[in-house]
Amino acid sequence: MVKVSKLYEDRYGQSSKLDFSKMIIPDLLESIISRASIRKFSDKPISKELLTLLLTAAQSAPSKSNLQQYSILIMQDKMLKLKVGELIGETKWALSSPVFLLFLADIRRNMKVTKEKGYEYKNNNVDTFMNAVIDASLSMQSLICAAEASGLGVCPISMIRNIIDEIKILCKLPKGVFPIAGLAIGWPAEKAPVSIRMPQSITIHNDYYNEEYLNVKINDYDERVYKIAPITDKKQRHVNIYGVSEKGTWSENVSRQLSVPERNDFRKWLKSHGFKLE
16 A cells, blocks of 8 residues: 555655555555656557557546647657657657657647638737646656556657757648647656655745745755755756856756756747747
8 A cells, every 4th residue: 555645755755744654545646646757668569459448548638628739749750759759859759659658739630610601700819828838748647547547658849849940840840730739659668766846835825926935945846856856967057158057956957957047938939930929
């Protein structure tokens, strides 16, 4: 029987004052709480039947007004995966997974449906863009939960947006469609550590947003993570600009990352590829 308190401690790097000793939790909840991203996969294939059910799980996610403004592209062609892998650089390992999916925000389909029914489409705006991204995200998370509950390992790949022009051409993505992320899926060939998350005292708010003692709480979190999984020199961000930090902490690393603009032209790309963002 799983020890619930241990699941909590692994996720936060500290124990809880609550008594979890009498709790019996379902396997799915255990799978979600104990999940970790997998970056090494075995050669064992994923059956068509299992993949079909995983995609069914993805489509079982909530969707704003049942608009279903997303699509999923299964990248199977070996030459296509090889090309994308070469383009994506240090994350090319993701394309060696048995299954690689692109989750797409897709407003194009409903624009065509609306026109076909004789109506004028009047919702190419920021809200629709946001709803499409959320639909795609919920769909991806639903598939992640289903995959991991089935014993598979996954890793989301946001770097796919670093090569968005190339992906558009290679995968023949029309206007009104763009990838929010890729997802590598396969049978794990490693036991990955659980990432220690910020405590609920930072991220969970009761009735009102509360930033009281934020710096103190972040410092405590940094120390807790540093003792268990310090950020090594190789994983520190922008050492070419800032040098190697004496202490590789979470807040130092994210601050470095967010101090350098990423995907600066993304809005411009979206506007030139069918998203008005008005």
